[in-house]
Amino acid sequence: MLVNALNSISQWAIPLLLLIIPIYGFIKKVPVYEKFVEGAEEGFHTAVRIIPFLVGMMVAISVFRASGAMQVLADLIKPVTDLIGAPAEIVPLAVMRPLSGSGVLGMATELMRVYGPDSFIGRLASVMQGTTDTTFFVLTVYFGSVGITRYRYSVLIGLSADITGFLAALFLCHHVFG
Amino acid sequence: MLNLIWLVLLTSGIIVAAWHGNIEVVTEAALKAAHDAVEVCMNLVGIMALWLGIMKIAESGGLIKALARLLRPLMIRLFPSVPPHHPAMGAIILNLSANVLGLGNAATPFGMKAMQGLQELNPHPGVASDAMCTFLALNTSCITLLPATIIGVRASFNSVNPTEIVGPCILATAASMTVGVTLDYLFRRRNRQRRE
Incomplete structure (x- = not known):
């Protein structure tokens, strides 16, 4: 019931925004098409401006992942994750979570293919996929769009939130799905 | 900090690849x-x-x-x-x-x-x-009411109940958001005290 409602919100949100905002603008005597083009032009410049930042970050993350260095890191933290009752299969996913959104989705899909979506691992992978955003992608794109290279404590906060999300997902899956 | 993270990601990757013999x-x-x-x-x-x-x-x-x-x-x-x-x-x-x-x-x-x-x-x-740090702390840990992609994946593997993960997702995100916003507040306060 709730999910159906949420589903229809997701489906209707964009068409409704595209309908209501231009009509609202017209009523308020905004030259709607001219203003649209004016805003769209800004969007174009912003998207191009983030290219160098994203190239730098995606290359480093991709090399880190493809070389097996990420697996080495996952093996290194395994004693800690064993201690808190996280399945070994999940650890690489936790390491990947802040680095690559498409990577996490790929790994979560693979875990569900192997273990099934209703297994503990499948459920935990699902919750981890649906929790928190890809920290490094967000920071790179958002800061990159205004040319900021010194992120101060943002990385630390993002990673702390990711670790919390992982621990909470583990705890909740143990208690909700047993 | 970011310079170091970037350097470590890239160089450790190259070293591990060389070590495994698949450069x-x-x-x-x-x-x-x-x-x-x-x-x-x-x-x-x-x-x-x-x-x-x-x-x-x-x-x-x-x-x-x-x-x-x-x-x-x-x-x-x-x-x-x-x-x-x-x-x-x-x-x-x-x-x-x-x-x-x-x-x-x-x-x-x-x-x-x-x-x-x-x-x-x-x-x-x-x-x-x-303000940017606060905004991104909120943004990276923001709640999504319906994680549509992962529900789709679960359904495609014939899950009995593809949406059962929605509740845990929202709660786990709430936890990470609380930590993010609290840490951000503490960092801001510490910096303000230093300046004074």
């Missing part, structure tokens, strides 16, 4: 990622143009200001360094709302617009401001 993966991964990064941005061009165009109409009509006024009591507590009437406030609200509704492709353009607004207020242009 050729480095070249392939690096070139492919460089190509993919541009593709991500190119995909963003159209989406950004569309949403920032629509946002401009809403802004010109005064809709964004009205929205910001509605949430002002909350926003001035989260962003004390941003004037309550500043356009960045409206963009931040739009970005977070789009995130909550799971409209990822609308969230990014609104988010960049918010960053541009915050950058206008930033006294040190190359360095992240307090």
Whole structure:
């Protein structure tokens, strides 16, 4: 019931925004098409401006992942994750979570293919996929769009939130799905 | 900090690849990622143009200001360094709302617009401001009511109940958001005390 409602919100949100905002603008005597083009032009410049930042970050993350260095890191933290009752299969996913959104989705899909979506691992992978955003992608794109290279404590906060999300997902899956 | 993280990611990758005797993966991964990064941005061009165009109409009509006024009591507590009437406030609200509704492709353009607004207020242009850090703490740990992609994946593998993970997702995100916002508050307070 709730999910159906949420589903229809997701489906209707964009068409409704595209309908209501231009009509609202017209009523308020905004030259709607001219203003649209004016805003769209800004969007174009912003998207191009983030290219160098994203190239730098995606290359480093991709090399880190493809070389097996990420697996080495996952093996290194395994004693800690064993201690808190996280399945070994999940650890690489936790390491990947802040680095690559498409990577996490790929790994979560693979875990569900192997273990099934209703297994503990499948459920935990699902919750981890649906929790928190890809920290490094967000920071790179958002800061990159205004040319900021010194992120101060943002990385630390993002990673702390990711670790919390992982621990909470583990705890909740143990208690909700047993 | 970021310089170090970037350096470690890249060099440790190359060293591990060399250690495992498959150095050729480095070249392939690096070139492919460089190509993919541009593709991500190119995909963003159209989406950004569309949403920032629509946002401009809403802004010109005064809709964004009205929205910001509605949430002002909350926003001035989260962003004390941003004037309550500043356009960045409206963009931040739009970005977070789009995130909550799971409209990822609308969230990014609104988010960049918010960053541009915050950058206008930033006294040190190359360095992240307090308000930017708060905004990104909220953004990276933001709740999505319906994680549509993963529900789709679960359904495609014939899950008995593909949406059973929605509740745990929301609770886990709430936990990470609480930690993010609390840490941000503590960092801000510490910095303020240092300055005084």
